[in-house]
Amino acid sequence: MSMAQSPEPLDVDRERTRTGMSKTALKQGFLDNLFYIQGRFREVATPHDLYMAAAYTTRDRILERWIKSAQRYKTNQSRTVCYLSAEFLPGPHLANNLVNLGIVETATEAAHELGLDFDAIIAEEAEPGLGNGGLGRLAACFMDSLSTLQIPSIGYGIRYEFGIFDQTIEDGWQVEKSDNWLRNGNPWEIPRPKIRFPVLYGGYTEQYRDHDGRSRTRWVPAQIIDGVAYDTPILGYGVGNVNLLRLWKAEASESFDFQAFNVGDYYGAVHAKIEAETISKVLYPNDEPEAGKELRLKQQFFFVSCSIQDMIRLQFNTVGPLDSFAEKFVIQLNDTHPSLAIAELMRLLMDEHDMDWDRAWDITHRVFCYTNHTLLPEALETWSVSLFERLLPRHLEIVYEINRHFLDEVRVHFLGDEDRVRRMSLIAEDGERRVRMANLAVVGSRAVNGVAALHSELVKTTLFKDFHDFWPDRFHNVTNGVTPRRFMVVANPRLSRLISETCGSDDWIRDLDRLRDLEAHAMDSGLHERWHEVKIAAKRDLAAWLKHRTGVLLDPEAIFDVQAKRIHEYKRQHLNLLHIIRCYQRLKQSPNQDMVPRAFIFGGKAAPGYFMAKLIIKLINAVAEVINNDPQINGFIRVVFMPDFNVKNGQHLYPAANLSEQISLAGKEASGTGNMKFSMNGALTIGTLDGANVEIREEVGKENFFLFGMSAEEVSQRQREGYHPWEHYAKDAELKSDIDLINSGLFSHGDTQLFRPLTDRLVNQDPFMVLADYRAYIACQDHVAEAYRDHRHWTRMSILNVARMGKFSSDRAIREYAEHIWRTEPHPIDL
Ligand code: RUG
Structure with a gap:
């Protein structure tokens, strides 16, 4: 709500009391929940009891809107977006829900009057880590924006009992601990034991004649497992709309249990139950070889089967006949993980609902849309035909049939081009036969999009070139975005307040383009001072947090240079390390030089089976240990690894960064x-022309962005010409000495072999061209340091970065999906 248009305070008070949003109502609600739900009185309540009571009090206030939304959507037969994603990373809900309800201040005061530590209550919430990184977090941002934009939607996924592992660092190595996030209960979810669907696996198919004498196929499964719905309300910001995050939990099917009990096989029945529940037990970390992960294929089918059955149920409950299914629903596939949904919808329409192939295919390919999130060949999913056939025999038949129809069309279109037919086939025939899930997703969807302009271009010209030649209109771009509610208002309340005061309104929270109003103040010295204070305060907070967790003390005056993301060779944390080692060597050579102090901060998890990524973590910590303890360095540079980077912990990082590493x-x-x-929180970016960096640089202005390195085109040209990393190593004396220093054993207590796998890979293979970009990166970092000396100029750049981030709101991304891909309309729910 705009500050200028605020209603009179008395009206606000009356309204808040009526809707349970007043301070008195919140306090009463909190005490009631503490008493009736937690069964505690104030004096003996644990911090967890207090959090649970606060969460239930907040949820109570969301429920009225939720029910209203559900009723309205049903009556209106609203077109609904079903976002299918194997991952959702919503982050802790309490603070976010208070922001979206607009009651942060009231709740803070209520807590204060009850003598409670509000921040401690917020901090008590566990991270629901149901995702690996960017992909799962994007799904959560999109859910927030869908509700805020009042678009009816359901997020469908898996209620993993164990989310992404918790990371600790022991002796510099990553150690994984299981993430039992549900241990203390989850106040946000509502179990729906009656929304339960059977999911079939294995067995065989057989032909039979129906009562009209038509030949039909029946799937006789070997195993049936139930999926049970657990719903979490997703409230929009400042609106009455509440959408649904529906996650499926696997349970033993009652019919199977009974069968086993009836034949007296008690242990068999218990075993079946345990096996069934395994399906939603644990999230698979990504960046690991897919091979043999039967359980993962089972998981994928489990959640898409439940979700499609649920949509069919909703269709019958609201609109009626299935013919209008593609008008009632649009299904967005978040990567290929849910693309089995295409075959499952075909199966259900044909085998369970009597449709013929053509009618079923017409509905199916009009309902699905697919987002691609990677070009990395090793991340493109394929499943061996033999595993596929063993688990999903009916689906393999359907995939073959889709392929037969599709390849016939391709042959007619590209006469005589059998090479192309082979490349486009849903089945890879070279070596072990495999089902190509990306090809299935493209063929089964009416729209395919990449997630940034450059990426979408590469999707069309490389990965799916053949498909783009065939169906040019099917391909789109929707550049990703993030929600400013979570990543500005919740994570950085100080900066948010300053922005609202400067702009004279908090309208930017729902319309991020309004941040442009800051530009008029970019030279204002009063704002500069306050901007600086806000950043320093966040740096102090982060320094205290890191000191407590790692023992490393950072100087808040230093540049906070942060790289926080999954650890992967393509993300090149090791390039960052080479720069740190360069700074170290320079300081050792001339200890009195006038270097700008820097704190290098890393965060991120490595896939448990990805040795090279784990070795990079070890090297970061090893370099940190030497540099931080070297008295000659005297704290000029410091290196720290933030353990367990996730949504919750990331909220400490974004506000405090001066420099964001996107390399x-x-x-x-x-x-x-x-x-x-990072950029939304006033960090400047040092980055390559990769992904959304390209568009961030276009928006913030090239003078406010530190660019270095080869372009994508230069990269492919170098690769075509033949890339020889050892030539860089031999020619560049500083690079050589940085790598040699790692090999010398300095960072490994004299062990000259420990980091050899990493340095040998750099010098001999270097698949991500670290050495080719090294020189440009070091030069660019020198520019960064020079620029930081001019505080005024830096602060101006920081303000302009924030002012020009409007494009990167997930609200903009969702608007684009709604308009160009989904063709959905807002359905406002009155408050
Ligand atoms: O690696 C990509 C990121 O570049 C992207 O921002 C994010 C959301 O679109 O998705 C990440 N991603 C890709 N996560 N998993 C994959 C491949 O399955």
Whole structure:
């Protein structure tokens, strides 16, 4: 709500009391929940009891809107977006829900009057880590924006009992601990034991004649598992709309249990139950070889089967016949993980609802849309035909049939081009036969999009070139975005207040383009001072947090240079390390030089089976140990690894960063969203022309962005010409000495072999061209240091970065999906 248009305070008070949003109502609600739900009185309540009571009090206020939304959507037969994603990373809900309800201040005062520590209550919430990184977080940002934009939608996924592992650092190595996030209960979810669907696996198919004498196929499964719905309300910001995040939990099917019990096989029945529940037990970390992960294929089918069955149920409950299914629903596939949904919808329409192939295909390919998130060949999913057939025999038949129809069309279109037919086939025939999930997703969808302009271009010209030649109109771009509610208002309340005061309104929270109003003040010295104070305060907070967790003390006056994202060779944390080692060597050579102090901060998890990424973490910590303890360095540079980077902990990082490292090899990062989160919080970016960096630079202005390195085109040209990293090593004396220093054993207590796998890979293979970009990166970092000396200029750049981030709101991304891809309309729910 705009500050200028605020209603009279008395009206506000009356309204808040009526809707349970007044301070008195919140206090009463809190005490009631503490008493009736937690069964505690104030004096004996644990911090967790207090959090639970606060969460229930907040949820109570969301429920009225939720029910109203559900009723309205049903009556209106609203077109609904179903966002299918194997991952959702919503982050802790309490603070976000208070922001979206508009009651942060009231709740803070209420807590204060009850003698409670509000921040401690907020901090008590566990992270629901149901995703690996950017992809899952994007899904959560999109859910926030869908509700805020009042678009009816359901997020469908898996209620993993164990989310992404918790990371601790022991002796510099990453150690994984299981994430039992549900241990203390989850006040946000509502179980729906009656929304339950059978999911079939294995067995065989057989032909039979129906009562009209038509030949039909029946799937006789070997195993049936139930999926049970657990719903979490997703409230929009400042609106009455509440959408649904519906996650499926696997349970043993009652019919199977009974069968086992009836034949007296008690242990068999218990075993079946345990096996069934395994399906939603644990989230798979990505960046690991897919091979043999039968359980993952089972998970994918599990959640898409439940979700499609649920949509069919909703269709019958609201609109009626299935013919209008593609008008009632649009299904967005978040990457290929849910693309089995295409075959499952075909199966259900044909085998369970009597449709013939053509009618079923007409509905199916009009309902699906697919987002691609990666070009990395190793991340493109394929499943061996034999595993597929064993688990999903009916679906394999359907995939073959889709392929047969599709390849016939391709043959007619590209006469005699059998090479192309082979490349486009849903089945890879070279070596072990495999189902190509990306090809299935493209063929089964009416729209395919990449997640940043460059990425979408590369999707058309490389990965899906053949498909783009065939169906040019099917391909789109929707550049990713992030929600300013989570990543500015919740994460950085100080900056948010300053922006609202400067702009004279908080309208920017729902219309991020309004941040442009800051530009008029970019030279204002009063604002500069306050901007600086806000940043320093966030740096102090982060320094205290890191000191407490790692023992490393950072100087808030230093440049906070942050790289926080999954650890992966393509993201090139090791390039950052080479710069740190360069700074170290320079300081050792001339200890009195006038270097700008820097704190290098890393955060991120490595896939448990990805040795090279884990070795990079070890090297970061090893370099940190030497540099931080070297008395000659005297704290001029410090290196710290933030353990367990996730949504919750990331909220400490974004507000405190001066410099955001976005240094992937051009052409490898589909979009990146951390780049947006940092920039929105006033960090400047050092980055390559990769993913959304390209568009961030266009928006903020090239003079406010530190660019270095090869472009995607230069990268492919170098690769075509033949890339020889050892030539860089031999020619560049500083680069050589940085790598040699790692090999010398300095960072490994004299062990000259520990980091050899990493340095050998750099010098001999260097698949992500770290050495080719090294020189440009070092030069660019020198510019950064020079620029930081001019505080006024830096602050101006920081203000302009924030002012020009409007494009990167997930609200803009969702508007584009709604308009160009989904063709959905807002359905406002009155408050
Ligand atoms: O690596 C990509 C990021 O570049 C992107 O920003 C994010 C959201 O679109 O998705 C990430 N991603 C890609 N996560 N998993 C994959 C491949 O399955």
